[in-house]
Amino acid sequence: MKFSETLEFDHEDRKRIYEYVESHGEVDADEARDVLHVDPGGFRHHVAILKRDGYLEEHDGMLRASFDEGTAEEYDVDGIEFTIRPARQEDLAGIVGAIRRVAEQGSYIVAESVADEIDHDEALLRHNEIESRMFFVATVGGEARGDSDGSTGVRPGDEVVGWVHLYAPELDKLAHTAELTVGVLDEYQGHGIGSHLLARGLEWAGSNGYEKVYQSAPSTNEYAIGFLKDHGWETEAVREDHYKIGGEYVDEVMMAVEL
Known part of the structure; x- marks a missing residue:
């Protein structure tokens, strides 16, 4: 579906x-x-x-x-072999762990809230009359497999090292927009994994009728802001002193890209 x-x-x-x-x-x-x-x-x-x-x-x-969201794609960049694929229920713990590791420096607050939500929710992927939630993951150390029914599974040892998450409330006035978070563990950055994840997430958003994708980040998260700018995202607004990190007030940078 x-x-x-x-x-x-x-x-x-x-x-x-x-x-x-x-x-x-x-x-x-x-x-x-x-x-x-x-x-x-x-x-x-x-x-x-x-x-x-x-x-x-x-x-x-x-x-x-059942969510028909494409197949696994395998890459080998700079000797790093990784797979980008739709997430499945059994990835929940791995995704939560990856998000928390990326967010532990206090600079990816939106992603941290996503980890909190799915950690307390029994379902990783959601599609109902109220909301839709989709994840794609980057994995290493395992192989994607094709099951007899055509679905994609995960072999043991398949470690989640990155994710892209899209969330959309089922409201008519917001039906054209989706919120996105994306991240890669530090030790796997610099090999194009984040770019592949972002492209997969935006492809999914476009194919499902979304016209605009957005996310926010503290102004101190210069890496994330620069990454999005390099991929065509624009700053829509800045909310001054929106966050308080380590006792200091930090601006929120609100970014988006049109599909």
């Missing part, structure tokens, strides 16, 4: 099943059936239709929302 597709259900139980699975990230099929009080025959029927229509997928008895 593409994020740009409207969620439409022709049966209330199918809507309930999708919403339960989507909000939990991954659930045991039998557990979902029991919690939702759907008879076994009806549950199997509804899940089969949701899978057929691209809303759900199933792995080893576990149900998760």
Whole structure:
């Protein structure tokens, strides 16, 4: 299922099943059936239709929302081999860890709030009537694999070293915009990983109908601001003394790019 597709259900139980699975990230099929009080025959029927229509997928008895967001892309730059791919539920801990490491210097506050949110949320990816949330990751030390159903998985040892995250509330007046964060661990910077992640995120945003992508950073985060400027982003506004970091007031730089 593409994020740009409207969620439409022709049966209330199918809507309930999708919403339960989507909000939990991954659930045991039998557990979902029991919690939702759907008879076994009806549950199997509804899940089969949701899978057929691209809303759900199933792995080893576990149900998760299905998102058709492209395949893995492999790169070798300066002897560093890495993969850029859509994130999956099992990447949640790795993404939180990577974001916290990048943000630990106190200079990527928006990303830090993203880590807090997903760390307390059961689902990594979201697509419902209220919000959409998508991640792509850069990984090293593992291989992307193609499953028999055409989906992309992760081999053990696949370490998340960077991410790009896009968030969009499902509001008509903001339907053309999405917020983006992107980051790469210090030891993997300088090899084009951030540029590939940013390009993948903007490609996703454009293909899903977004016209503008934005993010904010403290003025002290000169690296992030320079990185975005180098990729065509412009400063839209500056909020003076918006942050207080280490006892000092710091401006917020609000940046955006038109797609």
